[in-house]
Amino acid sequence: MAMAEPRARIPETAAPARPIYEIERLSKTYANNRLVALQDVHLTLRKGEFVSVVGSSGCGKSTLLKIMSGLLPPTRGRVVLDGRPVTGPRPDIGMMFQQATLLPWKTTIENIVLPIEIREGRAAAKAALPRAQALLSLVGLGDFARVFPGELSGGMAQRASICRMLISEPAVLLLDEPFSALDELTRDFMNMELQRICAEQEATAFLVTHSLAEAVILSDRVLVMKPRPGRVVEEIVIDLPRPRTLEMINTPKFGQIVGHIRDLLGKEAHQ
Amino acid sequence: MTDTPDSRDTVWVEHEALIDRVPRWVAMLALAVVVVAIWDLATARMGWVSPIILPSPGETLEDLIFVGKNLLTGGYMLEALWTTTRTVFWAFLLATGIGFSLGVLVGETKFGERAVMPYLVAIDTMPKVAFAPLFIAWLGFDIASKVALAAFIATFPIVVSTAAGLYSASENERMLFKAMGASRLQTLMRLKLPNGLPHIFTGLKIAAVGVMAGAITGEFLGGGRGFGALIRQSASQMDTPRVFALILYLSLLGLALFFTVAWLQKRLVFWNKANQPIGAA
Ligand SMILES: Nc1ncnc2c1ncn2[C@@H]1O[C@H](COP(=O)(O)OP(=O)(O)O)[C@@H](O)[C@H]1O
């Protein structure tokens, strides 16, 4: 697969890109304040950055993502995207979940323009079809536009849902374990696709995962979360060169980074 | 397998059962032949059963032909069938309209779920046929009272299946629509309704059966000019072969309604092969 020219993504050395997402003192409690899902989370995403969050199951990763996307109101704190506070779902926020969730009664391409149809109506959706077709080609589904999702494999369905996320040209991509339902081979491939797409679209991405290797291979920074109460305890800058390749997984340096994160998580788990 | 030269060549293969290799229409025809043969034996040949209780196949066939001729030549029976058809048609339409509206109210609003549904469940547990005298008293002996009874019986399955259909959208799908900023109406029209169609059609099929039962019951109890009245009349004259023949023709009406609904379902719910969530690995 041809790799796109990597763009500069060196937030530390070059002039730092401008912050696009700012989250301050974010807290969320569930069940009438008895369950603290998130406590005092601070984080900043800069334009074009790829940041991942790892942490054990139930530590509040999905909650964080839902608040960032405006699907869930925070109990306390501020979420600001592009200078405007997030108070609900917004077209400049792209979301992707573990399940592709394509509507089976619409063709693949109709599914992809669905966000446009909902926000701007059928005429706008129709006008967006060529753009949807281009996106499908971008993810290698150019020939599957008129096919119903029932005929797509799990990996193809997830690629289609990437297109649906990109059709609104979001400023940030929020990804909640997008490939964890896929088999390992498909998953590796999808991760490389995701890297390429993010590079081509100059996207800012925030990925939730429980796979350390996936987080390290894709990210500029990895945030480590600790449960009860959910909070970010550590930030690791991944200074592997770009573009990343699957071969890097076998290098000692990669192993070191993953080991370091695993130690951090393990230490938390034993507390 | 006896001419296999070497036993090591023998592989374990699956043998299709005989019944799997017989085409369906052959199996159906075979069963019909057997049943009619036993029927014939018990009535015409051996006289085990009195003709008043069970006419022979020959007598039934004669009456089938007689009624068929009357229907084809536009006789009084065709008029009766037409009356019943109209009753069934209007009742089904009415039940669909009311049932669907109530189903949306119950499935989409808290008020409907909490305040309306308990009453519907309470009414649904009543023997609805018992309301027939009331409908006749209110609406008279014309088809209106039969339409009302049939619609009354058929409404409830549509309410329940519509509400269940609206509930059936998954958490992921709801979240997707929320993330796209969809309004409540958009979520209803573009997600919950299409997603609920398989459920709704299940309710419509049950209603198609119920509407037939309701219409005929109404005609039994309320007289009038329908097929039900003809059946009752023949039965009171102990004309059992005629009753059999009339019921067979009546069942064609029920089948026509049922298969119209099934056909519509196939057209509208084309995507629902096994009702599997798409993209789930
Ligand atoms: N709607 C909810 N109501 C109550 N508790 C919830 C809700 N959603 C999540 N939680 C709880 O909040 C915690 C964090 O959940 P979540 O954000 O889904 O974790 P993760 O995605 O990291 O696995 C868990 O303990 C979970 O049980």
Ligand SMILES: [Mg+2]
């Ligand atoms: Mg989660």
